[in-house]
Amino acid sequence: MAATEATQAADEAYDVIVLGAGPTGENVADRAHAAGLSAVVVESELVGGECSYWACMPSKALLRPVAARAEARRVPGLKEAADVPLDVPAVLAHRDEFVSYWKDDGQVRWLDSLGIDLVRGHGRLAGPRRVVVDGGRVLTARHAVAVCTGSRAVLPPVPGLAEARPWTSREATSAKTVPGRLVVVGGGVVGVEMATAWRALGSSVTLLVRGDGLLPRMEPFAGHLVAESLAEAGVFLRTGVEVREVRREAPGGPVTVLLDSGDEIVADELLIATGRTPRTEDIGLDTVGLAPGSWLDVDDSLRVTGVTGGWLYGVGDVNRRALLTHQGKYQARIAGAAISARARGVPILESDRWGAHAATADRLAVPQVVFTDPEAASVGLTAAAAEQAGYRTRVIDQDLSAVAGASLYADGYRGRARMVVDLDREVLLGATFVGSGIAELLHSATVAVAGEVPLERLWHAVPSYPTISEVWLRLLEAYRG
Known part of the structure; x- marks a missing residue:
């Protein structure tokens, strides 16, 4: 069976069922298949996931021209020629090309080339080793089910915020026009990268941060240097502030952000970049004794703890170990190796912390690049x-x-x-x-x-x-x- 959407009504058995066709899920299926196991991937959105269409790829496509111009401005012989506005339509078209115009044909062809099946629809656990997909299709797993559904942006409980329909990372990376005035809330990676990109594309950007600095997970000097550069680029940065209320009178109209200081900021768009939550609220976790919407606790082989039989794996963002695409793909390689080893009855050497079945780098060697200037x-x-x-x-x-x-x-x-x-x-x-x-x-x-x-x-x-x-x-x- 190919990766085109099959429609059989009868129950089907696979060695491995993967929920979620982002980079993590694709790689779990790939590693399992490479080890000789049959695999199926269930996906309700685009094959390729958040990174391909609303995160890594579009954000870096937006940021690359910004960095190239900034660097050219510092090189003798180029600085005068580079001191021009960015060609906004060209930058956005470049972004659209890199996300394949939000079509997943190429990703589906990749799954097809491997012989991995794809089932379109929302998959939910229905007890041990069993997944039910919208439309009534039932899949059973001989060895493992891997939850690779990722995470999504979460809105803080601020009065009026949800009704104002703010941008999250998805809207910030896929917007078709440049807002005249943009307020960004959050000093983490998404906040500083999108402030960098949209300021360079012509927005008047205000960056609001609750803490006292940017990039709090890095060494303090990283946030200080990035803050200096953002200020030089014309971003208005305010630290130590909280959003108290948000108002938007009409869809598409201006948005008013009220701060705890009593100040009000009026903008055309508001980006909330303050955190993420696992996409596990409606995948049937309660049928296997887990709390819906929870992060999944896993061991170093990515097997979910507290589930009888050891057949459930939580890989990528859902386990909260390291919310990065490359770490999700790394975990997928570890999980794929562990699943195939257990399927063959090969002992897992849990004491070998840098071995093939332990995602030790999640704790000791997580790399990350923030593509600011x-x-x-x-x-x-x-x-x-x-x-x-x-x-x-x-x-x-x-x-x-x-x-x-x-x-x-x-x-x-x-x-x-x-x-x-x-x-x-x-x-x-x-x-x-x-x-x-x-x-x-x-x-x-x-x-x-x-x-x-x-x-x-x-x-x-x-x-x-x-x-x-x-x-x-x-x-x-x-x-x-």
């Missing part, structure tokens, strides 16, 4: 998190502008690098970089953290000259003294 990237533990975890640490900071490669990259380069060292083992616990062009620098740090590479061995990993990567040499020199 400057970019911010981190992996592993921050200095504060490492201290809280009980490690004996040393923190090494380096001004990236002092590196020859950074000076060549752009005039007036601003950036900073930090590594957090476990003094007892002399390995990296974490690293953070902020600056232009540092996104591709992160994987070397990820290898060092996940591989627990001794610093004495890193000393022999010679960075090419003149590149921004030479910051590694400067960090190690500072550590050695």
